[in-house]
Amino acid sequence: MPRAGRKVFVRTFGCQMNVYDSERMTEALQADGYSETSAIEDADLVILNTCHIREKAAEKVYSDLGRIRVLKEERAAAGSDTVVAVVGCVAQAEGAEISRRAPVVDLVVGPQSYHRLPQLIRRSRAEGRSLVETDFPEEEKFAHLPARAPTRNVTAFLTVQEGCDKFCTFCVVPYTRGMEYSRSVADIEREARSLVDAGVRELTLLGQNVNGYHGDGPGGRTYSLADLVRHLARIDGLERLRYTTSHPRGMSDDLIAAHGDEPKLMPYLHLPFQAGSDRILAAMNRKHTAQEYINLVARIRAAQPDLALSTDVIVGFPGETDAEFEETLAVFDEIGFAAAFSFKYSARPGTPAEKLDGQVPEAVKTERLARLQARIEKHQWDFAARCVGRTLPVLFERPGRHPGQLIGRSPFLQGVHAEAPQELLGRIVPVEISSFGTNSLAGVIRPE
Ligand code: SAH
Ligand code: SF4
Ligand code: F3S
Numbered sequence: 001m002p003r004a005g006r007k008v009f010v011r012t013f014g015c016q017m018n019v020y021d022s023e024r025m026t027e028a029l030q031a032d033g034y035s036e037t038s039a040i041e042d043a044d045l046v047i048l049n050t051c052h053i054r055e056k057a058a059e060k061v062y063s064d065l066g067r068i069r070v071l072k073e074e075r076a077a078a079g080s081d082t083v084v085a086v087v088g089c090v091a092q093a094e095g096a097e098i099s100r101r102a103p104v105v106d107l108v109v110g111p112q113s114y115h116r117l118p119q120l121i122r123r124s125r126a127e128g129r130s131l132v133e134t135d136f137p138e139e140e141k142f143a144h145l146p147a148r149a150p151t152r153n154v155t156a157f158l159t160v161q162e163g164c165d166k167f168c169t170f171c172v173v174p175y176t177r178g179m180e181y182s183r184s185v186a187d188i189e190r191e192a193r194s195l196v197d198a199g200v201r202e203l204t205l206l207g208q209n210v211n212g213y214h215g216d217g218p219g220g221r222t223y224s225l226a227d228l229v230r231h232l233a234r235i236d237g238l239e240r241l242r243y244t245t246s247h248p249r250g251m252s253d254d255l256i257a258a259h260g261d262e263p264k265l266m267p268y269l270h271l272p273f274q275a276g277s278d279r280i281l282a283a284m285n286r287k288h289t290a291q292e293y294i295n296l297v298a299r300i301r302a303a304q305p306d307l308a309l310s311t312d313v314i315v316g317f318p319g320e321t322d323a324e325f326e327e328t329l330a331v332f333d334e335i336g337f338a339a340a341f342s343f344k345y346s347a348r349p350g351t352p353a354e355k356l357d358g359q360v361p362e363a364v365k366t367e368r369l370a371r372l373q374a375r376i377e378k379h380q381w382d383f384a385a386r387c388v389g390r391t392l393p394v395l396f397e398r399p400g401r402h403p404g405q406l407i408g409r410s411p412f413l414q415g416v417h418a419e420a421p422q423e424l425l426g427r428i429v430p431v432e433i434s435s436f437g438t439n440s441l442a443g444v445i446r447p448e
Contacts, residue, residue: 008034009043014051020157031146032118050090054346069104089176099130110134115144156200161207169353182215202240211250226254233264260303272312276327308338308412316345316365319358338383340376384436394431415440
């Protein structure tokens with residue numbers, strides 16, 4: 001029975017896959033009678049969709065739960081009850097430990113089980129106790145979620161692959177998300193078409209190792225990510241495709257070729273390299289050397305010279321020396337990334353690296369991160385500066401801060417502001433770039 005009038009508040013931590021999961025969870029709850037609220041104090045159901053990747057991300061959940069406990073007590077005093085659910089990767093990693101440490105929590109649900117949320121909420125209320133659901137269920141979650149709800153967004157995420165069995169020694173993902181799994185082409189196409197029918201013009205295909213995609217395709221053939229991209233590119237009305245995150249080992253020849261000849265595939269690639277020292281890369285179990293990464297980038301750039309590359313890097317992996325850190329900086333200068341995400345190594349429970357000798361002191365990590373970030377900013381600045389004077393196709397996504405302004409994205413994923421009428425929302429328009437800041441470009445619309 002749908003319970004009309006109930007409200008759900010969702011807070012999302014972590015990666016784009018969690019953003020996607022939160023959308024799907026909210027849609028499943030809407031189908032069960034909930035409406036979404038951005039005011040946590042009005043919510044009958046509070047969901048924290050959590051991330052376990054670094055200690056800080058995981059600890060944020062507990063500080064939030066402290067505040068939610070007070071809120072739940074205040075609401076109880078006023079006669080309303082509140083269900084509190086912790087879902088996502090911390091839920092998967094810590095399970096029942098969460099409700100032991102924070103008794104305010106009614107439900108702990110892993111990333112593979114959130115399609116069961118409506119039924120779990122009912123059970124927890126009926127039984128008056130907290131429930132933990134972290135088994136990897138037999139049934140496929142995607143088959144049990146309602147169809148995509150209408151959206152007014154121009155861009156959307158679409159998870160095509162989940163899990164990871166690469167087991168980098170620092171990383172919790174294989175434990176929180178399970179083994180690699182690819183959705184079928186038919187299932188993905190159905191979802192893509194419904195998003196495009198709703199007005200979406202750009203899709204970002206998501207997976208922890210998206211370029212390892214190998215899904216069942218038409219005619220019983222296994223499709224690679226390149227096959228999937230070419231297949232989806234045939235959908236009328238879909239103008240742009242992106243994908244993230246990729247592992248260097250998964251950059252197959254057909255995917256590289258697609259960057260050269262599939263016009264809907266945007267010239268932006270997020271390709272984490274993690275460290276510049278071969279000794280550290282081996283200790284991380286990345287299975288490539290710095291030179292192999294550099295050679296790979298050269299091959300991708302040969303197919304698509306006008307490409308924005310972004311990456312992830314970790315500083316202070318156990319045993320990393322000053323000289324090895326310098327090698328990371330050297331890769332930066334050699335490649336010239338358009339953007340990068342950098343992290344201090346964080347020891348994660350249950351991962352092999354946690355037990356390694358030579359954990360790097362916090363102060364050293366802080367200093368290395370600051371040096372790396374200065375280098376990242378310099379390259380980001382250089383890349384943005386090279387865009388000035390160019391006319392780039394911009395997909396307008398939303399109104400800007402000032403009246404008469406719209407904000408869109410360049411092919412390189414940079415935000416672009418321009419004076420533009422509302423009718424251009426959802427359209428791709430040539431914009432001559434006139435200036436830039438650290439995070440965005442500004443320009444003037446040019447006639448087509
Ligand atoms: N599947 C992706 C990344 C997933 S996690 C890949 O293989 O590249 C996103 C980023 O978080 C990683 O690329 C890594 O740079 C960072 N990360 C993962 N575990 C970490 C840890 N224990 N400490 C610090 N950063 C970490
Ligand atoms: Fe983690 Fe490595 Fe898998 Fe990426 S490839 S999700 S870093 S184990
Ligand atoms: Fe975090 Fe889980 Fe994503 S650990 S980065 S939310 S896959």
